Amino acid sequence: MRLVLLGPPGAGKGTQAKRLSQHFGVAHISTGDILRVNVRQGSPLGKEAAGYMDRGELVPDALIIRMVEERLHAPDCQKGFLFDGFPRTIPQAEALDALLDAQRQPLDRTVNIVVPDEVLVERATGRRTCPACGAMFHIRFDPPRQAGICDQCGAQLVQRQDDTEETVGNRLRVYHQQTAPLIDYYRRKGLLAEVDGRQTIDAVEEAILAALRG
Ligand code: AP5
Numbered sequence: 001m002r003l004v005l006l007g008p009p010g011a012g013k014g015t016q017a018k019r020l021s022q023h024f025g026v027a028h029i030s031t032g033d034i035l036r037v038n039v040r041q042g043s044p045l046g047k048e049a050a051g052y053m054d055r056g057e058l059v060p061d062a063l064i065i066r067m068v069e070e071r072l073h074a075p076d077c078q079k080g081f082l083f084d085g086f087p088r089t090i091p092q093a094e095a096l097d098a099l100l101d102a103q104r105q106p107l108d109r110t111v112n113i114v115v116p117d118e119v120l121v122e123r124a125t126g127r128r129t130c131p132a133c134g135a136m137f138h139i140r141f142d143p144p145r146q147a148g149i150c151d152q153c154g155a156q157l158v159q160r161q162d163d164t165e166e167t168v169g170n171r172l173r174v175y176h177q178q179t180a181p182l183i184d185y186y187r188r189k190g191l192l193a194e195v196d197g198r199q200t201i202d203a204v205e206e207a208i209l210a211a212l213r214g
Contacts, residue, residue: 001024001026001079001080001081001082001108002026002080002081002100002105002106002107002108003020003026003080003081003082003083003107003108003109003110003111003212004082004083004086004087004096004107004109004110004111004186005017005020005082005083005084005110005111005113006110006111006112006113006179006182006183006186007112007113007114007115007197008115008117008120008172008175008176008179008180009120009124009168009171009172009175010115010119010120010121010123010124010127010168011113011114011115011120011123011197012113012115012123012197012201012204013030013084013085013113014030014032014033014084014085014136015136015142015201016113016201016204016205016208017030017082017084018136019205020082020205020208020209021082023209024080024082025079025080026079026080026081026082027074027076027077027079027080027081027082028081028082028084029068029071029072029077029081029082029083029084029086030084030085030086031064031067031068031083031084031085031086031088032084032085033134034067034071035049035053035059035067036053036160039053045063045067048063049063053161053162054161054162054167055167055170056162056167056168056169056170056171056174057170057174058088058089058174058178061089061091061092061095064086064088064092065091065092065095068086068095068096068099069099072099072103083096087182088178088179088182089178089179089182090181090182090185093182093185093186107191108191109191109193109211109212110182110186110191110192110193111192111193111194111195111208111211111212112183112186112192112193112194112195113195113197113204113208114194114195114196114197115197115198116198117172119198120168120172121165121168121169121172122140123138123141124163124168124171125163125164125165125168126138126139126140126141127159127160127163128144128148128157128158128159129157129158129159129160130150130152130153130155130157130158131155131156131158132150132153132155133150133152133153133155135150135151135152135153137150137151137157141201142201144157193208193211193212193214194211195207195208195211
């Protein structure tokens with residue numbers, strides 16, 4: 001199973017990727033998560049990426065492609081993988097095609113999670129994440145049992161630095177300019193499935209599983 005999850009910021013890619021990677025037993029590759037780990041560790045990649053991320057802009061393609069190529073060589077990718085937040089530009093998609101062609105492992109499907117902009121701002125600004133175990137919550141749509149505390153490990157939840165209203169607005173503009181063209185790119189290849197991301201988290205998962213079966 002080799003999948004790409006497409007969708008604007010806050011559409012639910014990370015939420016669904018966690019569930020689907022467990023369901024199918026494949027690696028979950030989130031370029032955003034890999035970048036955030038690098039920023040926290042202060043690695044050269046993290047230092048270069050941090051400014052772009054804080055402004056809600058895309059990190060340059062060359063850095064991302066090198067990072068993904070390395071990740072794809074990890075043993076856990078042999079059974080398959082699910083990309084969340086990658087590719088984000090046409091050059092990234094072309095580079096991914098070239099990498100997978102060289103391994104004779106083409107993509108099986110791309111699922112676009114469709115959510116209108118007005119819903120996305122509330123999704124992103126209300127998101128809270130656990131810095132210790134990576135669990136994700138939403139203050140309104142998926143609240144933790146005790147406000148501000150992770151259900152799974154008890155750590156204090158945090159808000160992502162790029163989840164302010166202003167930066168989310170910029171991320172949405174960048175999405176429409178640079179990432180939305182990928183919808184046609186994958187449609188033309190006959191790989192695209194679209195699901196309505198306004199439903200509940202469980203219903204979106206069901207819709208994705210149905211689209212993958214169909
Ligand atoms: P990244 O981390 O990839 O962020 P994003 O694409 O902007 O997506 P998000 O993580 O914000 O949202 P999501 O769709 O995963 O939604 P989630 O499941 O969390 O990228 C961050 C930055 O890194 C970029 O801006 C860029 O700078 C850089 N970057 C990363 N990849 C790059 C690349 N390939 N190229 C260049 N730069 C790159 O859900 C959001 C909230 O909504 C949560 O609170 C969740 O609980 C809630 N929720 C989810 N589903 C539902 C639902 N169905 N109903 C109600 N609430 C829901």
